[in-house]
Amino acid sequence: xxxxxxxxxxxxxxxxxxxxxxxxxxxxxxxxxxxxxxxxxxxxxxxxxxxxxxxxxxxxxxxxxxxxxxxxxxxxxxxxxxxxxxxxxxxxxxxxxxxxxxxxxxxxx
Amino acid sequence: xxxxxxxxxxxxxxxxxxxxxxxxxxxxxxxxxxxxxxxxxxxxxxxxxxxxxxxxxxxxxxxxxxxxxxxxxxxxxxxxxxxxxxxxxxxxxxxxxxxxxxxxxxxxxxxxxxxxxxxxxxxxxxxxxxxxxxxxxxxxxxxxxxxxxxxxxxxxxxxxxxxxxxxxxxxxxxxxxxxxxxxxxxxxxxxxxxxxxxxxxxxxxxxxxxxxxxxxxxxxxxxxxxxxxxxxxxxxxxxxxxxxxxxxxxxxxxxxxxxxxxxxxxxxxxxxxxxxxxxxxxxxxxxxxxxxxxxxxxxxxxxx
Numbered sequence: 001x002x003x004x005x006x007x008x009x010x011x012x013x014x015x016x017x018x019x020x021x022x023x024x025x026x027x028x029x030x031x032x033x034x035x036x037x038x039x040x041x042x043x044x045x046x047x048x049x050x051x052x053x054x055x056x057x058x059x060x061x062x063x064x065x066x067x068x069x070x071x072x073x074x075x076x077x078x079x080x081x082x083x084x085x086x087x088x089x090x091x092x093x094x095x096x097x098x099x100x101x102x103x104x105x106x107x108x109x
Numbered sequence: 110x111x112x113x114x115x116x117x118x119x120x121x122x123x124x125x126x127x128x129x130x131x132x133x134x135x136x137x138x139x140x141x142x143x144x145x146x147x148x149x150x151x152x153x154x155x156x157x158x159x160x161x162x163x164x165x166x167x168x169x170x171x172x173x174x175x176x177x178x179x180x181x182x183x184x185x186x187x188x189x190x191x192x193x194x195x196x197x198x199x200x201x202x203x204x205x206x207x208x209x210x211x212x213x214x215x216x217x218x219x220x221x222x223x224x225x226x227x228x229x230x231x232x233x234x235x236x237x238x239x240x241x242x243x244x245x246x247x248x249x250x251x252x253x254x255x256x257x258x259x260x261x262x263x264x265x266x267x268x269x270x271x272x273x274x275x276x277x278x279x280x281x282x283x284x285x286x287x288x289x290x291x292x293x294x295x296x297x298x299x300x301x302x303x304x305x306x307x308x309x310x311x312x313x314x315x316x317x318x319x320x321x322x323x324x325x326x327x328x329x330x331x332x333x334x335x336x337x338x339x340x341x342x343x344x345x346x347x348x349x350x351x352x353x354x355x356x357x358x359x360x361x362x363x364x365x366x367x368x369x370x371x372x373x374x375x376x377x378x379x380x381x382x383x384x385x386x387x388x389x390x391x392x393x394x395x396x397x398x399x400x401x402x403x404x405x406x407x408x409x410x411x412x413x
Contacts, residue, residue, distance in 0.1 A: 042194035
């Protein structure tokens with residue numbers, strides 16, 4: 001768990017006004033407890049990612065939500081794909097082979 | 110630790126702007142969070158970041174150039190990427206079940222499923238664009254099938270096989286004949302829309318062919334064996350005795366072969382009686398004296 005001040009100290013490029021704006025826009029959603037914001041490790045990593053996108057890759061403030069939304073969709077899709085893969089992997093070998101064969105037929109040329 | 114200039118692909122004399130641009134380009138290409146599932150990306154991005162940290166700082170860059178510090182002097186502390194959470198086992202409820210200890214094994218299974226699977230960065234592949242063409246063809250080309258050659262704007266030629274029985278506005282897909290792919294990716298497809306041009310005397314209605322055939326007065330009156338055109342070449346047809354303009358003959362199975370059923374349509378011949386175009390004094394003289402057995406008024410229904 002980290003607070004905004006910890007984050008500002010840990011990431012030298014991060015500006016207070018920026019992270020406040022990102023929170024307002026819902027790009028990162030820390031929990032609020034007794035008037036203080038708490039960031040989980042995952043949220044801290046997300047703030048780092050937003051910092052890289054914004055300060056280093058110079059993705060503009062207006063474009064950030066789009067990029068993050070696409071990334072979220074990518075991760076979400078990967079989660080589903082990996083869950084699906086795990087489900088396939090749990091089937092017995094003949095079922096697995098049948099699915100792999102079907103993918104060969106319909107899959108990328 | 111590799112030489113930071115080499116890592117970013119810039120000259121030692123590169124301006125700050127060039128270094129920044131090179132880093133931006135590489136970071137977009139290798140940032141691990143933008144490439145979940147790519148194991149190499151993290152190591153590459155670490156090198157790129159370290160090189161950038163060193164070279165973007167004029168003081169550090171001067172000291173490195175002067176040999177006062179080595180490249181590793183600028184190495185970043187290990188940080189955890191977003192993908193470690195969003196894509197990692199702690200976030201994924203499935204990760205520990207079914208003997209798959211981690212996502213790596215799942216990725217491997219996926220790679221098998223999608224032959225080649227996750228490709229490493231810098232090996233960007235994309236399918237080429239599809240292209241569209243219109244191809245004007247004759248009715249006989251679609252009636253009998255044909256091979257046509259399209260010359261593309263770049264001088265390349267494309268062989269198009271018109272299937273027998275193809276329809277007007279039918280779209281043909283030529284797999285892999287579109288724009289070339291990138292980085293070894295497959296080429297796009299070419300889509301060719303067939304435009305059937307009207308024929309001088311054959312008309313197509315579905316699988317049937319309609320044609321108007323002129324016959325002489327004598328052929329119509331007395332009947333005859335006449336040669337008529339079909340889409341497969343001339344054939345002999347029988348004009349029955351007492352035929353007239355508007356009499357229809359049917360030539361079985363002389364139409365277009367249906368693509369789905371394999372059945373051929375028919376050819377319908379619409380006869381049209383034509384009078385002699387040159388002087389026929391004997392015929393005229395005969396008609397002068399001719400007394401019809403039945404009085405005929407063909408305009409009866411048109412007049413009050």
